[in-house]
Amino acid sequence: MALFEEISGSFARETNMLCEAISTTMKDVRTFMEDDDSWAIEIPRGGGEVHKNTRLMVGYIASMTDTLVSTRDFAPSHSTGNLSGLVDDTVKYLNDLLQRKSELCLDLSLRYLFLQNNSYFVATRDIGHGDSEHHQGLELTPECKNHMDSYLGVSWAHVISSVSKSNPSGPLRRWLTNTSSLAKFESAFHKTYQAQKIWKVPDPRLRDALRRAIIERAISSYNDHLKKHPELAEHASRGNSTPAVLEEMLGQLFEG
Structure with a gap:
C-alpha cells in the first residue's frame, strides 16, 4: 500500500x-x-x-x-x-x-x-x-454562419442591387433602364469574379456551400429579372452572360 x-x-x-x-x-x-x-x-x-x-x-x-x-x-x-x-x-x-x-x-x-x-x-x-x-457532413457554427453572411453581404449585395427593380413608364424608357441594369449587373459580377477567382477555400464542403450560397443569391436574382423582362434574355445570351454561364463560372471559384 x-x-x-x-x-x-x-x-x-x-x-x-x-x-x-x-x-x-x-x-x-x-x-x-x-x-x-x-x-x-x-x-x-x-x-x-x-x-x-x-x-x-x-x-x-x-x-x-x-x-x-x-x-x-x-x-x-x-x-x-x-x-x-x-x-x-x-x-x-x-x-x-x-x-x-x-x-x-x-x-x-x-x-x-x-x-x-x-x-x-x-x-x-x-x-x-x-x-x-x-x-x-457540413456543420457550420453560428460564428461560421455569421462570417459567411458577412462575406456574401460585402461581396455580392452590390452585384444583386445592380439589377434594377424600377419599372419606368413607357416602353423605350423601360427598355433603356433594364438594359442599363443588365450591363451594370454583368460588369459588377465579372469584376467581383475576377478579383476573387484565385482566393482559396481549402475544405471542399465549405467551398461547395459557399458557391451554392452565391448562386442562390446572385444568380437567382438575375434569373428572376430575366424572366420578368424576357426581352433582355436574348441580350444576355449574345453577351455570353446567361445564368447558366455565370453559374458555371462560380463553380470555379475558391480553388486557389
Whole structure:
C-alpha cells in the first residue's frame, strides 16, 4: 500500500510539473502569435486560406488535450483541472486572435473569407485526436454562419442591387433602364469574379456551400429579372452572360 501511494504521489508530482511546463510554453506561444508580422502578409497572399499559425495553434491544443486525457486517466488532480481550463481558454484565445488579426486585411471580402476558413478549421477539428476531422457532413457554427453572411453581404449585395427593380413608364424608357441594369449587373459580377477567382477555400464542403450560397443569391436574382423582362434574355445570351454561364463560372471559384 505504501509503495502504491509513493508511486501515485510521484506520478502526481510529475503531472504537476508537466502541466506547469505546458502553461509556460503556451504563454510563450501567445507572445509569438501576437508579435508575428506574417499575418498582414500571409492573409492576402494566401487568398484567405487557413493560416499557418492557425494550424500551429490547433496542433498545440490537440497535444494539450491528448496530455489531459492521458494524465486524467492515471492521476486525476488539481493540475489536470487547470490543464482542462487552459485548453478551453486557448480555444477562446485563438478565435479572438483570428478576429483581431483579420482586421489587418483591408479588403472586407477577403477578411470575412479568411475568418470563415479559419474559424471553420478550428470548429471542425477533433481536438482530442490531433488534426483529424470529426464531422462527416457540413456543420457550420453560428460564428461560421455569421462570417459567411458577412462575406456574401460585402461581396455580392452590390452585384444583386445592380439589377434594377424600377419599372419606368413607357416602353423605350423601360427598355433603356433594364438594359442599363443588365450591363451594370454583368460588369459588377465579372469584376467581383475576377478579383476573387484565385482566393482559396481549402475544405471542399465549405467551398461547395459557399458557391451554392452565391448562386442562390446572385444568380437567382438575375434569373428572376430575366424572366420578368424576357426581352433582355436574348441580350444576355449574345453577351455570353446567361445564368447558366455565370453559374458555371462560380463553380470555379475558391480553388486557389
